[in-house]
Amino acid sequence: EMQLLESGGGLVQPGGSLRLSCAASGFTFSSYDMSWVRQAPGKGLEWVSTISGSDNNTYYADSVKDRFTISRDSSKNTLFLQMNSLRAEDTAIYYCVKDGGFGSHFDYWGQGTRVTVSS
Amino acid sequence: QSALTQPASLSGSPGQSITISCTGTSSDVGSYNLVSWYQQHPGKAPKLMIYEVRKRPSGVSNRFSGSKSGNTASLTISGLQVEDEADYYCCSYAGSTTFRVFGGGTSLTVL
Numbered sequence: 381e382m383q384l385l386e387s388g389g390g391l392v393q394p395g396g397s398l399r400l401s402c403a404a405s406g407f408t409f410s411s412y413d414m415s416w417v418r419q420a421p422g423k424g425l426e427w428v429s430t431i432s433g434s435d436n437n438t439y440y441a442d443s444v445k446d447r448f449t450i451s452r453d454s455s456k457n458t459l460f461l462q463m464n465s466l467r468a469e470d471t472a473i474y475y476c477v478k479d480g481g482f483g484s485h486f487d488y489w490g491q492g493t494r495v496t497v498s499s
Numbered sequence: 500q501s502a503l504t505q506p507a508s509l510s511g512s513p514g515q516s517i518t519i520s521c522t523g524t525s526s527d528v529g530s531y532n533l534v535s536w537y538q539q540h541p542g543k544a545p546k547l548m549i550y551e552v553r554k555r556p557s558g559v560s561n562r563f564s565g566s567k568s569g570n571t572a573s574l575t576i577s578g579l580q581v582e583d584e585a586d587y588y589c590c591s592y593a594g595s596t597t598f599r600v601f602g603g604g605t606s607l608t609v610l
Contacts, residue, residue, distance in 0.1 A: 415599075417545075424502070425537070425545065425588050427599035439598040475544060483592035483599070485535035485550035492544060 382406035382488050384476045389493030396466050400493060402459040402476030409433075410454035413479035415486060416461050418472035418495075426472075429461065430479065444470075466497045503528065503589055503602035510608040516577040519605045521589030522570060527600055529570040533592035536565060536574045540585045548587075549574060576607075584609040 388400040400416070416428040429450040430439045438450050449462040459476055473492040480487035504522040511517040521528065521536075528534055532552045537545040547556050549565035552572060562577045572591070576583055589602040 424604040425539075425590075425601045427590070427601060430598060439595075441598075480547070480550060483531070484533050485547055485590070486537070486545075487547050487550070487556065489544040489546070
């Protein structure tokens with residue numbers, strides 16, 4: 381059974397850092413692009429970042445570029461999101477998502493981890 | 500990265516059909532057949548309903564169908580059921596720079 385389990389969320393002060401992890405199982409992790417998608421309280425979905433499975437190319441939304449870094453450890457089937465210089469507007473549930481094809485669709489979602497940026 | 504445009508809310512009665520529109524530009528929806536749709540119930544993770552404009556994942560009811568014309572994609576739900584009440588989001592590939600863009604979401608009420 382496919383499973384994506386996020387961890388690392390919590391409360392952090394503005395300007396602080398946080399590292400999210402996503403443990404994947406039930407599929408060949410290294411073969412697939414993986415993404416992070418977030419949802420601010422009461423708001424819609426926002427694509428954050430994607431890392432390719434084939435060559436580790438990375439892609440970022442303008443809102444997080446130069447502050448967030450996506451990475452993966454295929455030996456441990458784990459996806460990461462390093463978040464620096466956090467702002468109040470980064471407060472959201474962060475979902476780890478498996479891609480169904482390059483630029484195509486998100487076919488499996490984790491349950492999400494909550495990040496709150498507040499003093 | 501501007502969001503795709505969806506109606507904020509729609510409603511329908513059980514058994515009816517409804518269509519949710521998703522309007523983008525020639526840089527996203529209009530240029531690629533990579534539009535997907537997601538259903539989200541309150542407090543739950545989103546679920547893929549349609550991908551590549553009109554393909555349905557295994558296990559998704561054939562009451563859900565997708566289409567596209569120009570810069571606008573659509574999700575049609577036929578034979579509305581109470582359990583279809585949820586938020587629906589469209590998403591499109593937008594090229595190698597912008598990459599992905601979501602719609603603002605549509606809250607569907609089944610009266």
